[in-house]
Amino acid sequence: MDMRETFVAETSALLDDDPRTALVLADISAAAFAEAEHRHPDRVLNVGIRESLMVSVAGGLALTGLRPIAHSYAPFLIERAFEQVKLDFAHQAATGVLVSIGASYDAAQAGRTHHSPGDVALVDTLPGWAVRVPGHPAEVPALLRESVTGDGSGYLRLSTRANSAPHAGADGSLVPLRTNGNVLVVAVGPMLDPVLEATRDLDVRVAYTNTVRPFDTAGLRALAGETVVLVEPYLAGTSARIVADALGDRPHRTLCLGVTRNDLRRYGTPADHDPAHGLDPAGLRRSIVDFGG
Numbered sequence: 001m002d003m004r005e006t007f008v009a010e011t012s013a014l015l016d017d018d019p020r021t022a023l024v025l026a027d028i029s030a031a032a033f034a035e036a037e038h039r040h041p042d043r044v045l046n047v048g049i050r051e052s053l054m055v056s057v058a059g060g061l062a063l064t065g066l067r068p069i070a071h072s073y074a075p076f077l078i079e080r081a082f083e084q085v086k087l088d089f090a091h092q093a094a095t096g097v098l099v100s101i102g103a104s105y106d107a108a109q110a111g112r113t114h115h116s117p118g119d120v121a122l123v124d125t126l127p128g129w130a131v132r133v134p135g136h137p138a139e140v141p142a143l144l145r146e147s148v149t150g151d152g153s154g155y156l157r158l159s160t161r162a163n164s165a166p167h168a169g170a171d172g173s174l175v176p177l178r179t180n181g182n183v184l185v186v187a188v189g190p191m192l193d194p195v196l197e198a199t200r201d202l203d204v205r206v207a208y209t210n211t212v213r214p215f216d217t218a219g220l221r222a223l224a225g226e227t228v229v230l231v232e233p234y235l236a237g238t239s240a241r242i243v244a245d246a247l248g249d250r251p252h253r254t255l256c257l258g259v260t261r262n263d264l265r266r267y268g269t270p271a272d273h274d275p276a277h278g279l280d281p282a283g284l285r286r287s288i289v290d291f292g293g
Helices: 003-017 031-039 051-063 074-080 082-091 119-123 137-149 189-198 217-223 240-246 270-276 281-291
Strands: 021-025 044-046 067-073 097-101 130-132 154-157 175-178 183-188 204-209 211-213 227-235 253-259
Touching (some): 003 021, 003 031, 003 067, 003 097, 003 137, 021 031, 021 051, 031 044, 051 067, 051 074, 051 082, 067 137, 097 137, 119 227, 130 137, 137 154, 183 281, 189 204, 204 217, 227 240
Parallel strands (some): 097 154, 130 154, 183 204, 183 227, 227 253
Antiparallel strands (some): 130 211
8 A cells, every 4th residue: 555545544443443533634535535434424524625624624623622634635735724724723722633645746747736845844833743754654554643642733744755665663763774974864754765775885874764843853963973964855954953953062064955946847757856856866866975975
């Protein structure tokens, strides 16, 4: 199963297992949740193509004591409905879980309306929100359950891109995968395989995480030398302040790689977009070597 299918299966199980769990949809994935809706018509709600209403309904459910999950494509869930996320969740101190698909440009063929490289940066303006970015379908169940069974609010960012194997659980720790060299390359979520390919014969350390908020700053301090390269699958520099704060008492250099601010104004596939942002293995390698890796 891919990440989306895994999410559907795990959410359906949560609905069966935990009477606090609720799901609010805006048509996206409604067919996949038809059986769950039949079993739990009072806790699986489809409001139609009304993403702002979806988030407001989820916020209202949260105020009744439920743990709502709101789900759609990232640009519809985060960007289009952000006022409702800000007011109906954050401002009201209501807590729930937002789960997106589409990532930065997974749906490249659908055009710019379906792209959302700035979603994590936008969520990062909200106080105390957890942000989890799985890199493999097998990481999704634990991350989802950690989000839903906890007490705070969280954003789970699913992707059609995936690493060849899972590498982390749900505790948010940085996982060291290569420990040689003076340069630390931190790969977030599905960027790990491209990073491993880009650095396969370079003398660098590589660490992986699927949780960027809260970021494992203790792990970062333990692994980092004077040079850190941060590779994120969304807007470049989104976690730059985290690295700067974590290493503020020691000399260091940081290179932040991710989706650039260039609007390509094209369709194509995700693989077509990667080189334009320097996120293919060749582009990552050039950036790391040029920076001193």
